Amino acid sequence: MDKLAFTIFGALFSLFLVPMVEKKKAEFQCKKDLEMMFIELGDLQSELTCHIESYFKFLLKIRQEPELTNSLAIPIPLSRDINVDILIELYKNLALVLSRDQRLVVKRVPRNITLIMSHAQTAVSKLVDSDEYCIQSIKNTIKLSCKLVHELNSINEQRERYVDIYLDSQGAMEPVLKSMGFTEEQLNISTIRETHFV
Numbered sequence: 001m002d003k004l005a006f007t008i009f010g011a012l013f014s015l016f017l018v019p020m021v022e023k024k025k026a027e028f029q030c031k032k033d034l035e036m037m038f039i040e041l042g043d044l045q046s047e048l049t050c051h052i053e054s055y056f057k058f059l060l061k062i063r064q065e066p067e068l069t070n071s072l073a074i075p076i077p078l079s080r081d082i083n084v085d086i087l088i089e090l091y092k093n094l095a096l097v098l099s100r101d102q103r104l105v106v107k108r109v110p111r112n113i114t115l116i117m118s119h120a121q122t123a124v125s126k127l128v129d130s131d132e133y134c135i136q137s138i139k140n141t142i143k144l145s146c147k148l149v150h151e152l153n154s155i156n157e158q159r160e161r162y163v164d165i166y167l168d169s170q171g172a173m174e175p176v177l178k179s180m181g182f183t184e185e186q187l188n189i190s191t192i193r194e195t196h197f198v
Contacts, residue, residue: 030097037090037106038156044082044109045152048116051080052145053180055120059138059190069133076127079120079141084110105151116144139192143169146176 054077062069091106098106119140126134150172170193177187187193 030094033090033093034097037087037094040087040090041106041109041152041156044084044087044113045149045156047080047082048145048149048152049180051077051082051116051120052142052149052176055138055142055145056177056180056182056186056190056192059135059142059192060186062133062135062138063189063191072127072131072133074133076124076133076138077120079117079124082113082117084113102155105155108151109148112144112148116141116148119144136195139195142177142192143173147172149176 058074058077061074065074068074087106088110091103095103119137123134123137123141126132126137147167147169150167153176173192174187177192178184
């Protein structure tokens with residue numbers, strides 16, 4: 001009788017308790033991955049903020065010191081190596097639990113980083129190959145970085161109820177730069193608004 005009861009208990013345990021335990025483990029892992037994803041997005045936002053700051057200061061210096069600009073004496077910032085491999089892995093694990101708008105933003109991150117780095121590299125290549133500053137590439141690098149920082153900031157602030165509000169790089173640039181402490185006067189000196197870039 002004891003053996004039969006033990007067998008029945010074992011069968012019931014397998015049928016109900018094991019799946020429940022596995023479900024709880026999966027939920028815990030999902031929550032952990034979600035928190036890790038937001039940490040990665042925060043780290044990425046910090047890296048991009050440093051990236052924007054160095055490029056915007058460079059642009060300001062070019063505008064404020066024409067004699068150094070003409071002699072190419074102002075060193076161009078080197079593009080940062082921003083790694084998004086962990087974010088890509090986390091996205092694969094979390095795609096089903098993220099909202100549609102969250103998925104779209106996170107999914108765009110690697111492509112946006114590649115585009116930003118491409119413009120930054122173009123600025124360096126132009127200086128090396130042609131002995132001139134490529135101001136348009138510098139502006140594009142700043143504007144695209146600002147757009148991505150704006151998206152990352154929004155998704156981090158509104159985790160549960162995030163809704164994607166489209167803001168092009170021109171629209172995102174000003175609030176991001178001002179939030180970093182740059183003034184209206186500095187934005188005017190830089191002439192960053194003059195060339196539109198989506």
